[in-house]
Each structure stands twice: as C-alpha cells, then as structure tokens.
Amino acid sequence: MESFQEQVSKESLIYLGIALLVLVSLYWGTSVVMKRMGKSPRYLLPKGSFRKLATPLVLIFLSVLLRMKALRDVLNLEEAGFWFRKASTLLFIFAMSWVMIALLKIVKQIVIRNYDVGVADNLKARKVYTQFTILERIFIFIIILLAIGFALMSFPEIRELGLSVFASAGVAGIIIGFSAQKFIGTILAGIQIAIAQPIKLDDVVIVEGEWGRIEEITLTYVVVAIWDKRRLIVPTPYFIDKPFQNWTKTSADILGTVFLYVDYNVPFDKLREELTRILKNTDLWDGKVNVLQVTDSKPNHVEVRALMSAKDSPTAWDLRVLVREKLIVYLQENYPESIARTRVMIQQDEKDEVDS
Numbered sequence: 001m002e003s004f005q006e007q008v009s010k011e012s013l014i015y016l017g018i019a020l021l022v023l024v025s026l027y028w029g030t031s032v033v034m035k036r037m038g039k040s041p042r043y044l045l046p047k048g049s050f051r052k053l054a055t056p057l058v059l060i061f062l063s064v065l066l067r068m069k070a071l072r073d074v075l076n077l078e079e080a081g082f083w084f085r086k087a088s089t090l091l092f093i094f095a096m097s098w099v100m101i102a103l104l105k106i107v108k109q110i111v112i113r114n115y116d117v118g119v120a121d122n123l124k125a126r127k128v129y130t131q132f133t134i135l136e137r138i139f140i141f142i143i144i145l146l147a148i149g150f151a152l153m154s155f156p157e158i159r160e161l162g163l164s165v166f167a168s169a170g171v172a173g174i175i176i177g178f179s180a181q182k183f184i185g186t187i188l189a190g191i192q193i194a195i196a197q198p199i200k201l202d203d204v205v206i207v208e209g210e211w212g213r214i215e216e217i218t219l220t221y222v223v224v225a226i227w228d229k230r231r232l233i234v235p236t237p238y239f240i241d242k243p244f245q246n247w248t249k250t251s252a253d254i255l256g257t258v259f260l261y262v263d264y265n266v267p268f269d270k271l272r273e274e275l276t277r278i279l280k281n282t283d284l285w286d287g288k289v290n291v292l293q294v295t296d297s298k299p300n301h302v303e304v305r306a307l308m309s310a311k312d313s314p315t316a317w318d319l320r321v322l323v324r325e326k327l328i329v330y331l332q333e334n335y336p337e338s339i340a341r342t343r344v345m346i347q348q349d350e351k352d353e354v355d356s
Contacts (some may be wrong), residue, residue, distance in 0.1 A: 027057060049109075052102040059095035063088045089154050097147040101140055108132045126200040129219060133201065134194035137219050141187075188235040190219035198239050199246060204254075204313040206245035207234055247313050255289060256316035258306040258324045262331065266302065266338035268294065271327070275306050278326045284319040286311050301340035 066088035074329055087218055112129055193199060199222065203214045207224055210232055216223035222239065224232040238244075272292045279285040289309035296303035310316035331338050 008131075027061065049106050052106065053099060056095045056102060059091055060099070063092035063095060068090065086154070090254045093147050093150050093154070097143050100143050104136055104139055104143075108136055127197060128200050130197060130200040131194050133177035134190060134217055134219070138191060138194070141219065186220050186236055189240045190217075192240055193217065193222075193236060198249075200248075203249070204247040206247075207232060209237075251265055252309050253286060253288070253309060254313050254316045256308050256310055256320040256323075258327070259295075259309075260304045260306070260322050260324075260327060260331075261301040261340045262304055262341050264302055266304070266331070266335060268292070268304070270335070271304065271330075274327065274330045275308075275323065277310060278323055282319065282322060284310055284315050285320065 049087060068083050097149060111131055112125075129188060161339045170295040179241060182195055199205060199214050200218070205212065205214060205224065210224065210226050210230075212224040212226040212232060215225040215231070218236070222234045222236055224234060226232055275292050276290055279290050286309050287305055291306050293307070294302055306327065308316075308319055310319045
C-alpha cells in the first residue's frame with residue numbers, strides 16, 4: 001500500500017514538475033517575443049506592453065496549477081479538491097478579464113500613437129482618440145459585467161436561483177426595466193456619442209451659456225473645462241437631446257468678430273487699412289479672413305464689425321482682444337471726433353425768441 005502511495009506521489013511530482021516547466025517556458029517565451037516586438041524599429045508593440053500582461057499571465061498559470069490533481073496529491077489535500085477547483089475557476093475568470101482589459105489598452109496605444117492631439121490641425125486625431133476612449137470604456141464595462149456573471153454562475157446554487165428568477169421574471173422584469181431606463185439611456189447616449197461624434201475630446205463648445213473645452217467623455221457624463229478653470233459636469237444624454245454650440249465640429253479654425261460703435265463721420269477706408277495693418281503684424285492671424293463691414297446704424301452711432309480668422313478658438317480670442325484694443329487706440333489718436341457721442345439739440349420756444 002505504501003509503495004503504491006509512493007508511486008502516486010512520484011508520478012504527481014513528475015507531472016507537477018513538467019507542468020511548472022511548461023508554464024515557465026510559456027511565460028519566458030511570451031516575455032521574450034513581446035519585448036523584442038517592442039524594441040523593433042517598426043515598434044510593433046508599445047514599450048512596456050509585457051509589464052501590463054505579466055501579472056495576469058502569472059495568475060492564469062497559477063489557476064492552471066490549482067486545477068491539477070497532481071498538486072493536491074503532492075500537498076496531500078485531495079479532500080479539498082472542490083475548493084481548489086473553485087478557486088482555480090474564479091482566479092482564471094479574474095485573470096482572463098485582466099488580460100482582455102490589458103490587451104484592449106495595448107491595442108488603443110497602437111492605434112492612437114499615430115495621431116497627435118497636440119498639433120494645430122488635430123481634428124482627425126481627436127476623432128480617433130474620442131472613439132477609442134469611449135469604446136474602450138464600453139468594452140471594459142462589458143468585460144467586468146461578464147466576468148461577474150461568469151463568476152456567480154460558477155456556483156450551482158446561484159445558477160439555479162438565476163434560472164428560477166428568469167423563469168418567473170414577468171412583471172418584476174418589466175419593473176426593473178422601467179427603473180433602469182434612465183441608466184440604460186445614459187449608456188446608449190455614450191455609445192451614440194462614440195459613433196456619431198457630436199462632440200470630441202478638446203472640442204470647443206458652449207453649454208448652458210458657458211464657453212469651454214471637452215476635457216473628458218465617459219459613458220455617463222462629460223466634463224467641460226470652462227475658460228476660468230471651472231469644470232462643468234454634463235450627463236451624456238444632454239448632448240443627444242439638447243442643442244448646444246460646437247465651434248470645432250468640422251475644423252479647428254474659427255472666425256472672430258470685433259464690434260465697434262462709432263460716430264457717423266468715421267473714415268471707413270482708413271479703419272479698414274488699420275485693421276489690415278494690425279492683422280499683418282501679428283502671428284495670431286492665419287491670413288485667411290480680413291473684413292470690415294458696417295452692420296447697423298442707429299440715431300447716435302454706427303455699428304462696425306471687424307471679421308478675422310484664427311487657427312483655433314483660444315487664438316481667436318486673443319486676436320479679437322488685440323484688434324479691439326488697437327482699433328480703439330487708432331481712433332483715439334487719429335480720429336477722436338469719430339468716437340460715438342450723444343448729441344442733444346436745444347430748441348427755444350417762440351416766447352423766448354420774441355423776448356430776445
């Protein structure tokens with residue numbers, strides 16, 4: 001009897017040793033291949049990719065060892081086989097979810113590294129970055145949800161309970177559906193933003209009367225960075241259900257306007273020449289649009305609009321401020337009589353005229 005147990009123990013040690021050797025070889029081979037691909041001149045993989053996969057791979061290999069009968073024989077814990085198998089299943093589900101999320105992040109790095117969001121004309125880069133950022137979060141949400149579901153379904157008691165609940169869902173399912181309607185609508189709005197892209201990361205928008213940039217897009221909310229460093233948190237359905245202004249929907253360049261209210265005797269040609277001179281002497285202007293027009297006339301003043309273009313909205317703001325200041329200074333120094341004034345006409349009645 002003892003010789004049989006010794007033989008079983010030796011066989012278990014051999015099997016366990018072979019399994020360890022195979023797993024270590026797989027781990028080493030994977031690390032060598034991924035590191036070489038990361039060092040390739042073509043950069044097939046981003047640097048540090050293997051570090052993201054190292055820990056979950058170890059956990060997968062550990063789950064395989066826990067599943068092996070040879071390990072329980074060596075540890076003389078055959079009676080605990082159920083707990084070993086259960087721990088192996090849960091650890092494998094957790095590790096595989098980790099691997100899938102890590103692979104998703106690596107794929108995202110591979111795709112977006114060819115697009116630079118920091119350049120001036122970054123419309124395509126922002127489109128790709130927005131899509132992958134939102135889709136990444138959607139896939140992570142689905143992976144975690146499925147992992148929790150698989151982990152719970154690995155317990156027979158919970159599986160039977162789930163089947164009985166599904167079998168008698170009926171009215172309860174409808175109630176839960178109505179309760180989760182808003183949450184589901186929010187998730188679908190996030191997916192719709194990823195596909196239709198009414199907004200993108202770094203877009204310049206006006207939301208609820210606030211001017212700012214899209215800083216972050218999640219499945220449930222959008223963060224708008226206001227110009228004065230405040231943050232406006234907006235639910236994702238807002239950008240599907242309500243109108244808002246997107247200044248950089250199709251391109252980053254934008255038109256800026258400056259309004260002046262001047263007297264009727266202002267020399268418009270001289271003002272146009274001054275506008276051209278100001279624009280040509282600043283790097284804020286992109287050289288495309290340079291227009292000065294009389295857009296309205298009132299009893300006491302004339303409305304003049306200066307229209308100019310810039311590469312993006314922050315530059316357009318600085319350009320508008322500069323042009324407004326320079327044009328006012330120009331009028332003050334050269335045509336002070338052209339500054340708008342209120343005229344009052346005093347008339348004497350007939351009695352006063354007779355007395356005089």
